[in-house]
Amino acid sequence: MKGILPASCRLLGYVLLLLAVFVPLLMYMFGQVDDGNLLYVKLGMKLVIWISLFMIFLARMKDEEEEGAAIRRKAMVISLYLWGIYYVVMLVKSAYDGNLQEADNSVGIVYMVINVFCKEFLMQKARIEKNFRRK
Structure with a gap:
């Protein structure tokens, strides 16, 4: 992607x-x-x-080639797993509290935030790994 x-x-x-x-x-x-x-x-x-x-x-990204697309794909996969865990926890918490609307508040935004965090983390990780490979 x-x-x-x-x-x-x-x-x-x-x-x-x-x-x-x-x-x-x-x-x-x-x-x-x-x-x-x-x-x-x-x-x-x-x-x-x-x-x-x-x-x-x-x-x-500035130097986006296949590496940038791979980072974006990896960020989406990781964030889907984290979002799934978050959503299950919110469903259990809302069922325990008796407030079923609580689980549906801004769930998509939370997913995109996790997506962006994962992408930024993976980009920084790739940059650091590239610097260490040069030396």
Whole structure:
């Protein structure tokens, strides 16, 4: 799976992610969030988080060849396993608490976050291994 977005989208994705997290907090602190627009703020926040995570995950790496595609594939496999474990734990916890809606809150976003974490970790690992192989 090769990256389909330009490499600059990765940095832009991180900027959008930071804005999606901190702008609603600032809006709340300045009294801009109330019961009438809370739903729209939450929906906008989730939409921007989704877009930014996809921008980070699908952005090309600077020296992407077959190695970059392999890292992206490996990140997806690892994150699918971690997401499955997370989802099962959330289902058991929600069944124990009696709140079945708890397991369905932002599960897809959690999967994409795990995807991005795995990709970043594997990219750093590959960079370090490449540096040690040169010496």
